[in-house]
Amino acid sequence: MFVREALRTGLQMLKESAVPSPELAAELLLMHALGCDRGRLHSHPEQALSQEAAELYLKLLAERTTGKPTQYITGRQQFWGLDFEVTPDVLIPRPETEHLVEAVLELARGGAKTGDLFRVADVGAGSGCIALALASELPNTEIYATDISPAALRVAAQNAARLGLTDRVKFKEDDLLTAFLAEGQLATLDFVVSNPPYVGPAETDWVQREVREFEPRLAWEGPGDGNEIYRRLFPQAHSALKPGGCVVVEIGYLKGESVKSLLGAGWTQVKVLPDLAGIPRVVIAQKA
Numbered sequence: 001m002f003v004r005e006a007l008r009t010g011l012q013m014l015k016e017s018a019v020p021s022p023e024l025a026a027e028l029l030l031m032h033a034l035g036c037d038r039g040r041l042h043s044h045p046e047q048a049l050s051q052e053a054a055e056l057y058l059k060l061l062a063e064r065t066t067g068k069p070t071q072y073i074t075g076r077q078q079f080w081g082l083d084f085e086v087t088p089d090v091l092i093p094r095p096e097t098e099h100l101v102e103a104v105l106e107l108a109r110g111g112a113k114t115g116d117l118f119r120v121a122d123v124g125a126g127s128g129c130i131a132l133a134l135a136s137e138l139p140n141t142e143i144y145a146t147d148i149s150p151a152a153l154r155v156a157a158q159n160a161a162r163l164g165l166t167d168r169v170k171f172k173e174d175d176l177l178t179a180f181l182a183e184g185q186l187a188t189l190d191f192v193v194s195n196p197p198y199v200g201p202a203e204t205d206w207v208q209r210e211v212r213e214f215e216p217r218l219a220w221e222g223p224g225d226g227n228e229i230y231r232r233l234f235p236q237a238h239s240a241l242k243p244g245g246c247v248v249v250e251i252g253y254l255k256g257e258s259v260k261s262l263l264g265a266g267w268t269q270v271k272v273l274p275d276l277a278g279i280p281r282v283v284i285a286q287k288a
């Protein structure tokens, strides 16, 4: 089998199984089977696959037709231009979460004096994508990243090691910031950031099969009415932030007003920022 033919076969198999973005999935799986990049794939369409590579590619395609996300098959996802290891223990980092990173960088760079040290908490770290993207951009930053899932924290710690950021990003098992505050860390942070699980019970039917059957439920399904994590996190964030510090959270579809209403007293400069599609995506509030 040649590269061109392999891509055609993959596209057909994936289309027949109604896999979303079948061209991209076929390309990524073939790149993974051949251990090459996209440039090499398209510049050598006549290259023959070894029998071993062809068998591996067909096996990967068969896995993808079950609904298993491409990223869990290849074990990789790009976020903020960085390469992350992903396993079924962590949510696959989403491009829309880059808006949250962008919002924090804008706030940090806008108010910073050269040499300022930022202390940040990332609540619900998952793969570590937010914490590690921020650490890669802000050299004078210490990040305390929590997750309730020990398995997710192991993946995040491996990502930190691969990206050479273990000295500035510390991962801890915690229920939101409960243990952090219990250690007496009051009014010590410049930012509390979070992309919490926020899909409510009324929305679970709209969730794609790939997410529902393969991504960890703990990572996407919001407890209670879907807003429970915000309800618990905002008072904790208020205690942990310095005056003037900010909480920055990702929100679900059309949740801007309901999440804002959960902030309560003691906040100022409340903003809801849209993503590139104009959908409200990030809520920011500053501790008064």
Ligand SMILES: C[S@@+](CC[C@H](N)C(=O)[O-])C[C@H]1O[C@@H](n2cnc3c(N)ncnc32)[C@H](O)[C@@H]1O
Pocket: 090, 091, 092, 093, 094, 097, 123, 124, 125, 126, 127, 128, 129, 130, 146, 147, 148, 149, 152, 174, 175, 176, 195, 196, 197, 198, 218, 219, 220
């Ligand atoms: C939507 S995922 C976000 C992962 C990653 N930050 C990202 O943006 O891709 C939410 C994460 O919150 C974690 N989580 C759920 N409940 C939590 C809690 N009570 N305390 C800390 N983390 C929690 C989940 O295990 C999951 O890793």
